[in-house]
Amino acid sequence: MTKQKLKVPFGTVSITESSKEMVKEILETKRLSNGKYVSLFEERFARLMGVKEAVAVSSGTDADILALAVLHDYGAKRNDEIIVPALSFVSTGHAVIHAGFKPVFVDVCRDTLNIDPALIEDAITDKTRAIMPVHLMGKPAAMDAINKIAKKYGLYVIEDAAEAHGGAYKGKPLGTLSDMGAFSLYVAHIITTAEGGIVITDNEDYAEILRSLRSHGRACKCKECTINTNSAYCKKRFGGGTGDDIRFIFERIGYSSKMNEIEAAIGLGNMEIYAEIVTKRRSNLIYALDRFTPFRPFLTTITEKAGEKIGPHAIPIIIQEEASFSRNDLAGYLEKNGIETRTLFSSMPTQCDGFSYLGYKPGQFPVAEYIGKHGLHIGVHQDIGITEMDYVLATIRAFLEARQR
Numbered sequence: 306m307t308k309q310k311l312k313v314p315f316g317t318v319s320i321t322e323s324s325k326e327m328v329k330e331i332l333e334t335k336r337l338s339n340g341k342y343v344s345l346f347e348e349r350f351a352r353l354m355g356v357k358e359a360v361a362v363s364s365g366t367d368a369d370i371l372a373l374a375v376l377h378d379y380g381a382k383r384n385d386e387i388i389v390p391a392l393s394f395v396s397t398g399h400a401v402i403h404a405g406f407k408p409v410f411v412d413v414c415r416d417t418l419n420i421d422p423a424l425i426e427d428a429i430t431d432k433t434r435a436i437m438p439v440h441l442m443g444k445p446a447a448m449d450a451i452n453k454i455a456k457k458y459g460l461y462v463i464e465d466a467a468e469a470h471g472g473a474y475k476g477k478p479l480g481t482l483s484d485m486g487a488f489s490l491y492v493a494h495i496i497t498t499a500e501g502g503i504v505i506t507d508n509e510d511y512a513e514i515l516r517s518l519r520s521h522g523r524a525c526k527c528k529e530c531t532i533n534t535n536s537a538y539c540k541k542r543f544g545g546g547t548g549d550d551i552r553f554i555f556e557r558i559g560y561s562s563k564m565n566e567i568e569a570a571i572g573l574g575n576m577e578i579y580a581e582i583v584t585k586r587r588s589n590l591i592y593a594l595d596r597f598t599p600f601r602p603f604l605t606t607i608t609e610k611a612g613e614k615i616g617p618h619a620i621p622i623i624i625q626e627e628a629s630f631s632r633n634d635l636a637g638y639l640e641k642n643g644i645e646t647r648t649l650f651s652s653m654p655t656q657c658d659g660f661s662y663l664g665y666k667p668g669q670f671p672v673a674e675y676i677g678k679h680g681l682h683i684g685v686h687q688d689i690g691i692t693e694m695d696y697v698l699a700t701i702r703a704f705l706e707a708r709q710r
Contacts, residue, residue: 311696315619315645315684316493319582324574331566339520342569344529347503349576350496354478354486356505358512361498361564361572362519365467365489368502369400371518371562372463372485373435375511377405378557379461381434388428388436389465390420391652391673397439397465398653398660405558408663409433410654412670418442418607418621418649421672422450429454435461440469440479441650442682443616444607448474448482463487467502470495471583472616479616480505490568493684494618495582496575498568514557522559524551582687586617589685593620593694603628603705604635619682620697621649623675630708632679638704639683644697649680 327342343361351359362368373387387401391410401408411428414421418441425436436455438446446464455462462483466472469479470488480486485508488494490501504515517523575582594615597606605623609615624632636646651657652673654665667674683697 310643311693313644313684313689313693313697315647315686317684317686317688318492318497318499318571319575319578319687320571321574321577323577324570327570327573328567331570337566339563340566342566342573343564346498346564346569346572346576349573350503351505353576353579354481354505356481357507358509359503359505360512360515360519361569362502362504362515362562363564364500364562365487365491365502366396366400366403367519367560367562368467368487368489368504369397369437369463369465370404371515371560372487372504373400373404373406373437374518374558374560375485375514376434376461378514381406384432385434386430386432388420388425388433389653390439390441391654391670392418392650392676393439393441393465393653394467394650395653395657395659396467397437398657400465401437406434407432408653408660410652410665410670410673412672413441413676415623415672415676416605416607417444417446418676419444419446420451422447422454425451425454426458429458429460433458433460435463437463437465438483439465439467440472440616442607442621443469443472443479443618445469445472445474445479445613445615452482466616467491468494468618469616470618471587471614473614475612481507484508485511490572493686495586495616496572496579498564498572498575501564501568501572503564517556518559519562520559521561522555522557524554524556583617585687585690586685587615589689589691589694590615590617590620592691593685593698596698600701600705601625603630604701617685619647619684621680621682623649624679632681635701635704636681639697639700642700644683644700646681646683649676649682651677 347359383405386409387406392413464486466480466486467489472479485506490498
C-alpha cells in the first residue's frame with residue numbers, strides 16, 4: 306500500500322473562467338431567472354446528445370417527474386403504473402409518485418445493477434403506461450430488450466440517465482434510446498449546473514409540453530421566449546382567440562421547475578470542457594475496473610461489455626457472500642484512509658420506509674435488497690487521476706490482506 310496517505314473525495318465541481326464571466330454579467334444585468342443562458346445551455350446540450358430538443362429544469366428528480374407527467378397529455382390517468390427498477394437513488398421512485406403515478410418495482414441483475422428485463426413482463430398490467438429503466442452508475446441498461454417489451458405492449462420508455470453522462474449503448478448516447486431521457490446536473494455529475502436537470506427528446510410535441518409543465522402548466526411554451534431571452538415584445542402573448550394573456554392561461558397541472566441563469570452559466574462552462582472531463586473520468590474508471598479481478602471472490606464491480614460504454618460516474622463495489630466483513634467495515638477503513646464512500650442506494654420498495662404504503666415485503670427483491678445492504682461506490686472525478694486510483698486499489702488490497710491473516 307502507498308505509504309503516503311492521500312485524499313480521494315467523492316466528487317468535485319468544475320467552474321470555468323467563462324462561467325465566472327457569465328455569472329458576473331448575469332448579476333450585473335439582474336436577469337437571474339430562466340433566460341438566454343438557459344436557452345443556450347439547452348441548445349448546446351441537445352447538440353451534444355444529437356437530439357432535437359432539450360428542456361432544462363431545476364433538478365434531476367424534476368427531469369424524471371416532468372418526463373413522466375408528459376404522459377398525462379397522451380391519455381395516462383392518475384394512479385396508472387410505471388415500471389421501475391427496485392434499486393436506484395430514491396428520487397426515481399419519488400418522481401413516479403410526484404408525477405401522479407404508482408411505481409411498480411422490478412428486481413435488478415446483480416452483474417449490471419439494472420432492471421432485469423426477464424422480469425418486466427410479469428409486472429405489466431392493463432394500467433401500465435411506461436417503463437423507466439435506470440442506467441445505474443452509468444452502466445447501460447438492456448435497452449434492446451426493454452424497448453422490445455415496450456413495443457409489444459404499447460408502452461412508453463423514459464430513461465433515467467441521471468448518472469449516465471458519457472455512456473453509450475450500441476453506439477448511441479444513453480438517454481437517446483427511448484421517448485425521453487432525463488439527466489441530473491447535480492454537483493457530482495459530469496455536466497453540472499450545481500443543482501439542475503434536463504430532459505432530452507426528438508419529439509417536439511413532448512418538448513413543448515415539458516416547457517409548459519416546468520412553468521406551472523402555462524400555455525406559454527415557445528422553444529425560445531422572446532420576453533425572457535431578449536426582453537422583447539411577444540406577438541403571441543395576447544394573440545389567442547380571447548385576447549387573454551397566455552402567460553396566465555394554464556393548460557395542465559404543472560410544476561415550478563425552472564433552471565436559473567446562474568446555474569446555466571455553470572453548465573455552459575462544463576460543456577466547454579465536457580470532452581476533457583469525460584476522458585479523465587473514463588480513464589480513472591476503466592483503470593480501476595480493469596484491476597478489480599484480484600479482489601474476487603470477496604468484492605465485485607461492474608464490467609464493460611461489447612457494445613457498451615459505461616458513463617464514468619463512480620466505481621460501484623459489492624461485498625460478496627464469501628466475505629467475512631461488512632460494508633461498514635470496508636467503508637470505515639476507506640474513510641479512515643482518506644477515501645470518501647457512498648452507499649450503493651437501497652431497494653426502494655423494501656428498504657426505504659416512504660414506500661411502505663405500497664405493501665411490498667422484504668424478500669420480494671432479493672438482488673436489490675442484497676446490493677442495498679452490501680454495496681458502496683467511490684468517485685472517479687476529474688480532479689483525481691491514476692495516482693489516486695492506484696491508492697484506492699492499494700488501500701482495498703491492504704484491507705483484504707489484513708482480513709485474511
